[in-house]
Amino acid sequence: MSDEKEIPTVTHVEGSGLPIRGNDIDTDQIIPARFLKLVTFDGLGEFAFFDQRFDDEDNPKEHPFNEDRFQDSNVLVVNANFGCGSSREHAPQALKRWGIDAIVGESFAEIFAGNCLALGIPTVTADTETIETLQAWVDENPDGTIEIDVAEETVSYDDETIDANVDEAQRKALVDGIWDTTALMKSNADAIEATADSLPYIDDSSFQTGRADD
Amino acid sequence: MSEGTLYDNVWDRHKVTTLPNGQDQLFIGLHLIHEVTSPQAFGMLRERGLDLARPDLTHATVDHIVPTDDLDRPFENDAAEEMYAELERNLEGVDIDFDDPSSGNQGIVHVIGPEQGLTQPGKTIVCGDSHTSTHGAFGALAFGIGTSQIRDVFATQTVAMEKKNVRKIEVTGELGDDVTAKDVILTIIRRLGTDGGVGYVYEYAGEAIESLDMEGRMSICNMSIEGGARAGYVNPDETTYEWLKQTDEFEDDHERFEELKPYWESISSDPDAEYDDVVTIDCSAIEPTVTWGTTPGQGIGISEAIPEPESLPADKQETARRAQKHMGVEPGETMDGYGIDVAFLGSCTNARLSDLRAGAEIVKGRQVDDSVRAMVVPGSQRVKAAAEDEGLDEVFTEAGFEWRNPGCSMCLGMNDDQLVGDEACASSSNRNFVGRQGSKDGRTVLMSPKMVAAAAIAGEVTDVRDLPKAEVKA
Numbered sequence: 001m002s003d004e005k006e007i008p009t010v011t012h013v014e015g016s017g018l019p020i021r022g023n024d025i026d027t028d029q030i031i032p033a034r035f036l037k038l039v040t041f042d043g044l045g046e047f048a049f050f051d052q053r054f055d056d057e058d059n060p061k062e063h064p065f066n067e068d069r070f071q072d073s074n075v076l077v078v079n080a081n082f083g084c085g086s087s088r089e090h091a092p093q094a095l096k097r098w099g100i101d102a103i104v105g106e107s108f109a110e111i112f113a114g115n116c117l118a119l120g121i122p123t124v125t126a127d128t129e130t131i132e133t134l135q136a137w138v139d140e141n142p143d144g145t146i147e148i149d150v151a152e153e154t155v156s157y158d159d160e161t162i163d164a165n166v167d168e169a170q171r172k173a174l175v176d177g178i179w180d181t182t183a184l185m186k187s188n189a190d191a192i193e194a195t196a197d198s199l200p201y202i203d204d205s206s207f208q209t210g211r212a213d214d
Numbered sequence: 215m216s217e218g219t220l221y222d223n224v225w226d227r228h229k230v231t232t233l234p235n236g237q238d239q240l241f242i243g244l245h246l247i248h249e250v251t252s253p254q255a256f257g258m259l260r261e262r263g264l265d266l267a268r269p270d271l272t273h274a275t276v277d278h279i280v281p282t283d284d285l286d287r288p289f290e291n292d293a294a295e296e297m298y299a300e301l302e303r304n305l306e307g308v309d310i311d312f313d314d315p316s317s318g319n320q321g322i323v324h325v326i327g328p329e330q331g332l333t334q335p336g337k338t339i340v341c342g343d344s345h346t347s348t349h350g351a352f353g354a355l356a357f358g359i360g361t362s363q364i365r366d367v368f369a370t371q372t373v374a375m376e377k378k379n380v381r382k383i384e385v386t387g388e389l390g391d392d393v394t395a396k397d398v399i400l401t402i403i404r405r406l407g408t409d410g411g412v413g414y415v416y417e418y419a420g421e422a423i424e425s426l427d428m429e430g431r432m433s434i435c436n437m438s439i440e441g442g443a444r445a446g447y448v449n450p451d452e453t454t455y456e457w458l459k460q461t462d463e464f465e466d467d468h469e470r471f472e473e474l475k476p477y478w479e480s481i482s483s484d485p486d487a488e489y490d491d492v493v494t495i496d497c498s499a500i501e502p503t504v505t506w507g508t509t510p511g512q513g514i515g516i517s518e519a520i521p522e523p524e525s526l527p528a529d530k531q532e533t534a535r536r537a538q539k540h541m542g543v544e545p546g547e548t549m550d551g552y553g554i555d556v557a558f559l560g561s562c563t564n565a566r567l568s569d570l571r572a573g574a575e576i577v578k579g580r581q582v583d584d585s586v587r588a589m590v591v592p593g594s595q596r597v598k599a600a601a602e603d604e605g606l607d608e609v610f611t612e613a614g615f616e617w618r619n620p621g622c623s624m625c626l627g628m629n630d631d632q633l634v635g636d637e638a639c640a641s642s643s644n645r646n647f648v649g650r651q652g653s654k655d656g657r658t659v660l661m662s663p664k665m666v667a668a669a670a671i672a673g674e675v676t677d678v679r680d681l682p683k684a685e686v687k688a
Contacts, residue, residue: 039253
């Protein structure tokens with residue numbers, strides 16, 4: 001049983017950036033629903049932002065994800081309410097598989113940020129002006145290095161160091177390597193049973209094996 | 215932080231412990247699963263050699279990819295067939311109830327939970343679907359989760375979560391004729407923004423909410439996520455209890471009902487509960503509401519002018535410009551008269567029996583405009599059967615609507631029900647995002663079922679109040 005999986009810490013992310021501009025970029029834009037008809041997440045990377053990247057004949061359109069200069073980038077820089085809409089983990093899975101390791105933005109939709117955390121992708125926030133300045137700098141410096149210090153909550157580039165924000169639970173989970181919570185939560189089996197036992201609507205509080213007897 | 219709200223009360227009752235990262239570990243009373251977001255989680259479970267902790271608290275159905283016309287297996291669409299077959303494989307030899315189409319209980323996951331009585335006050339409910347907030351209508355704490363969290367729930371029957379703030383949205387006044395719960399929630403989202411609810415859970419309260427039936431409350435809670443709030447709820451009351459009494463869980467077990475009722479009452483918001491924020495909205499002034507843009511926050515009353523982008527807050531202007539270009543609308547115009555090609559009455563927001571009745575009342579004795587392809591997709595097999603008992607299917611088909619089988623259908627275009635090219639759709643669903651209904655050039659106008667019915671007849675967005683009504687109830 002590989003229950004006790006080693007979870008890496010995510011204290012720093014370093015690399016070049018790419019900007020995706022616009023508020024309220026929803027998960028249907030990040031990964032259109034028709035690409036969700038798969039039983040694994042493999043291969044989703046090529047479909048990230050598909051409808052923004054390709055026309056009806058699948059010819060590439062102007063989009064940062066199509067630009068040669070951003071092909072090695074791993075830090076996405078976005079605006080407000082990024083990832084709003086559905087709960088599909090396919091959205092951060094597609095970005096991750098395309099090559100994104102961290103996202104810096106003005107704000108994130110809640111389920112999206114939670115899904116990113118479950119994959120070890122930090123979602124770092126800063127104010128509008130700071131983000132727009134960073135996006136402009138990334139455009140000018142596609143090979144320039146951005147360094148995210150998750151523990152210190154800073155984003156550094158050029159000679160700048162941004163005082164950014166990382167949600168407290170996210171920060172601790174990433175820095176301490178406890179962002180994959182399955183084994184951690186499973187180890188509280190007794191407390192889970194006790195909670196279930198205290199709820200009037202639960203008939204049988206015991207853990208079940210999950211397999212039918214027959 | 216809030217104190218004594220239903221959210222606090224349910225949270226406290228389900229909290230297992232605080233994790234080292236500061237998040238709370240919450241016990242989950244009901245885990246709903248479907249074919250799109252569960253296969254990868256089952257895969258992760260196998261990869262780690264983990265078993266399901268509580269199959270008895272897990273309930274499965276198929277909704278997202280199922281065709282709404284021909285349900286014969288194998289499905290014509292190979293990818294859909296593969297997803298369905300994968301769910302069947304994952305459920306093989308596992309004690310999870312599965313409402314497949316042969317059961318007569320299949321339907322959209324957020325329709326079947328409430329109709330079977332699985333959804334109850336004071337339960338924690340999760341599903342790999344953001345519209346899980348729907349179940350909050352019963353005073354449950356219900357929210358959407360991602361696939362990694364589905365894995366967590368499979369393995370432990372718990373999730374790791376941070377506690378949020380609670381905003382009470384007090385809806386006062388009385389709804390006007392033909393103004394529905396859908397119009398209220400579109401107005402709330404317009405007012406508070408698509409990200410106004412981030413970090414919050416919404417408690418819907420006030421006389422206008424209390425006077426809504428359960429279906430209306432579900433439409434409101436359903437779209438909490440469109441306002442950025444992961445969960446929304448209404449405190450349980452007599453309306454809630456009346457619904458519950460008629461469900462599978464309690465109709466033959468009055469004793470169980472009486473046994474649980476004190477718990478349901480105990481988790482309701484205390485009269486002196488403290489909220490992090492309170493917003494009051496007077497619903498008397500709300501008109502039938504439609505969207506003009508590509509986010510659910512871009513709504514207006516049917517007689518109101520589409521706003522100039524410059525008149526909006528700075529951070530909304532660019533989105534508004536892009537949206538107006540996509541939709542082909544001009545500021546200063548109203549949406550009244552906006553031509554449509556498709557009318558879709560369906561989705562987890564508005565495909566319950568009362569929604570179909572409301573639509574039928576408008577279409578009875580009329581004809582769908584020649585330019586419009588119109589379809590009704592009932593929310594579940596039970597809704598479909600109940601509607602057929604009342605003859606609603608005939609009302610719709612005689613008017614020129616297609617009468618389909620249940621599923622998510624054209625709400626998100628994962629089956630063959632999709633917009634083509636730049637078709638415009640009058641839709642009772644929840645999202646008007648670009649590409650949402652299957653075509654990246656497609657144009658979605660969100661509205662209530664009544665307004666969808668009216669648009670189908672007129673061939674354009676129109677004010678339902680201008681159409682005389684017919685009597686359709688048996």
